[in-house]
Amino acid sequence: MRRKVLALIAALASTAGVFAAEPQVIFDGFAPGAKNKDQASFQKWRKNFTRRLFSADVRMKFDSVGAKADLGFFACELLKDGTLRVIFIPGKTELTPAPLVLTSQDKVKAGEEFDLAVNFSAERRRYSFYLNGKYQSENAVFKTPETLHWTKPDFAKIPGKVSRFRIYDAALESEELFPAGKTFAEFDALSARAKNLETVNPHLKKWSAQLAAEVEKSKKEYTTAARFKRLENHIANAGKMAGDPAVGNAPAAVFSMSPSSQELLTPDALPKTGKMISTLRLFAAKGEYKPATLAIVPFKPVRNFTLRISDLKNEKGKIYKSSQIDVKLIKRWYRAGGTWLNYFSDKHIRILVPDLLINDDRIIKVDEFRQTNEFLLRYPEGARYADISRAEYDQTEFKSYDVPFYDADTLQSVELKEAGRNQLYSLYCHIPENTDAGTYQGKIELLADGKVAGTLPLTIKVLPFVLPRPKTYYDVTRTYFSHINSAADLNETVFRKSLKCFLKYNLFHASRIADAPWKIAIAQETGYPLDPLVGAYMLPKMNDWYKNWGGSDRDVPDDVIPLLDKIYLKQVADTLKRLGLPADTEFYPVFTSESDIYRLVKMNATHPADVLHANTNIKRFSHSMTERYIIGAVDTADMDAAARVVPEFADLWHAAGGRVINYSEPFPGPENPAWYRRKIGLEMYKANYDGHMMHGFLTRHLSEFPDWPEDPAYKNFGMVVPAKDGFLERIALIGTSEGYNDVRYATKLMQLAKPRLESPHLAIRKEAKRQMAWLEKLDGKTYDMDSFRSGCALRIVSMLQLIQKWEGK
């Protein structure tokens, strides 16, 4: 029976016309059919459906005030003052009073028809109620279970009239539950816009004609406000694309967006911050990973769509291999409220957000009406999808290493189910340092069902310089730390994969690399930098120094202290030796336990810090020593991870010869790549910080949707999502990498310009001064980051040309 019902739903979905999917009515009170025959038939039918999500779309009237109606799924009552009440019977718990009564803000008159919409989502813990398209009320008690009352309504018993009664198996947006309220003239005008679309593109023309026909059809049917808006949106987008000279004859438009754009692009929108392109042009320095984001908007559905990139050739015949370009699908999925913004997790809201960089779209199935995420689990006995977004306690933790959830090894084709809905792609182009400068030409082919449906010329201009590692703004010789905590170390394979990921995204100062000799060996093998090192938990702790005494640290006699110092230094040296590291390795162990003055003093950490300072290259790295705690820290600590980006903190630490990085702007969790790029890059750099500390890479995958027994209001503090074979990367990594790339470009410019402020060559001197002034004037908090990048690249090239001309280098 269940299979039949699902087949029916699938059949209904396939008749959706220009839309690949639309909300499905599961029960129509006025439609003929078995489920509507009698109560027993209804009860038999409704067992096929979960009651965790539903909506109702009702048109009715009451004959008199004080009238009440049992509508099967809920009840409704018109009070004497015209207020309408909707009553639900949620399952009773010790916490939940029943019934739940929602009261209207607006008034209704007896004898007057009104449109009533209610919806419920157990996943969002939300019952809500709308009247004539306007919001009225919802529950304030969030631990409210699903309603138990599902009976076939008997409209004959209603003291009034019900003329529409439809139930959906999703908690829909309000506009899905109201008639569009448009006149025939408005339908005609919309249809005419689609019909009269002028374009040379035959595919766009055809799609537009289909949209016009759909509007005509909708004019004759019950059409919801949301459906009318969907048609309006598609027709407006078709018009915009038709008017763009880049549209050509291809069956799809290609938009280029900044890979660190703040725009949260929804599937049915055209990028506001991008532009339609007929050629993709990228510029990059040697040693850079250059990202690009494409939004493909098809003019017709395509069963199997993918991109194929050719090798590129420069003017001298040198080849840039396409294998250097990592193409990924950018997958949208649902995340809890606060998504794109911060690390807080609001379980009452779900937002579809572009996030994951994957090869195979099928590994996560997303239902945009039911707002669910399903992971494809590939068990030996067969694959199946599992909904990992239910608000249930069995969903609190996804144990990725225990279940077979993983991505394909190579890019797979994707089904473009609906014309007008964009598919996002990420291109991540590695320019090896030994690449010759020059302009490389190639192409990106758009493949539809194995055939070339369109071609996009691709140009990559390799600039004539190598990007240096990032250095600070205030001192171009000092390291700008790009820390992350820390590489996943389930096994050597995953650890190696993590380090390669760090190198790809400019994360050069991962903590815990020096935890074990095998980790250091893998770091050396992958070319991961080991100097300076951050966060080593194998080193003897500073506050353990006194433990060789055997008594309280307060009782250590003066004459024993030199002996303890010697033992402590030997332990440190032995550890370094065991790890295979030079004795003078610059080390920044993180001692979070010393993060306030109380512990600093109580744990007697100042003395061992002095011992290390005097005898090794090991630094004291404190955590969150903001202004309040700075006394007693600046003279012993070498670097602080501050909670905020405040230029005055940087001044204070630098005045004392120390450094300051930031650990919370940003925290990992949100997706918005602009946030990472801005904060880690220009904002922190221009605030004279010494870098950033990223608080998490691969964490446990705690589901954001259920109430956790612990820490309920935070997202996973991770830059990747765990999978059986390691992890899936996220677009936040691209923003992070771009932030550091901005610093690397600025570093290159500084390295060229600053030493030449006193150049004997006037042209060079003037140029150097101008470029230093440009960089200084630039507002790190607001200046357009892509504009900064092209400006910086241009200035570096100009400077190099002058240097070559006058200095002959």
Next chain:
Amino acid sequence: MIMLKRIFLSAAFAACAAVFSACAGLASPAEPVVKEAKNEKNIIDVEYRDLPGDYWNLLQREGEKWNFNFRPYDSQFAEILWSDSQLQRNVVLGADLEGKQPSALYVSFNDDGFTLLLFAAEPGTAESLEKGSSRPGSIFECFFMPGDADSQKFDHYYQFMCQAVKPCISGVFPWLMEDESFRSVEGMMTAESHTLTHGNIIKVFVPWDPLFDRLPFLGGKRDNIWRLSVIRWASSGGQTWGGTVHQQGEAGYMRFPEFTGDMKTRIMKNLLIRGWDAYKNYLRSAQLQPDILPVNGTQHYLRDLEKNPHTDVIFAENIPFRKAVIDPMIAEIDAYGKTIAGFEKLSMDEQIRFYQTVAPKLFNTKYIMQKAYGAWQEEQIFGKEK
């Protein structure tokens, strides 16, 4: 076992149906079997008005408009704290509150922005003064969120904190980057407070300017609803008018009225004029300075720039860019001034279309020009190969 399960389920269903029928009034309309729970979210109607200079007297003069529906923080199952009508009357009258710390909220808007009035009863003020201590000053932690009551649409929530004894706005955390799509309210909101005999009233004003592209009547929905969370951290514990911190889905709502045509016109016109000023100020800024640097001339400075066209410190130095991009852009935006002056003469549809086209250009000139400059520089990078 299956039979037992069926019996249990049908019994549960029958019990439930009985409750349902009773509640719907079908069995016993006069006496509901189960006590109804008042656990709806708070909604406050926003009143269109200019507030009087003595806004603090509104509590007494218009007490019926204030909303007292605060619940204990983090304890959402509890009843509303200040539902006692006598206590509410005492608040309005300024009478003795018997040591209690009720809170109340009022919201209004006008052509310039919207205002929250927050009342915090502080019965311990006199005692603190007598003891030589600081006055008790509760902190309010709030956020508002443009949009509506549906949940799928993404937007920013604007968080801030304020306190009565130190009436300033703090704790503004912009969670998005400043760009064409987002402007922080930091530095734009204002706060002031007034001390009454039994507590403090804080007035928080939010101008429309940073929200010019999020106006309630431009939301495209039939209602004009924004989320609002007001949490008071008082000495007696937390009180909330809208859920817990950072939880947009738990917030209450402020409901703007149906906007009349006049109201819309005045708000849009006001913003267009303020946007005009912002645009003109930007033109005078250090980045552009078109009035300072001459476009044509034979000065050595300009000749030098021509020889080194990529070394400009500001846009204005890049003469080709100015001529090709900046000057036409300025001419286009300047031409809107005439329509702004006669904005009221347009039909409402025309006004909205004009506003939605022009306001972003006025408020976002900086970003638009920076982006154009970026594109120009990119052309130079690729052009060098030609």
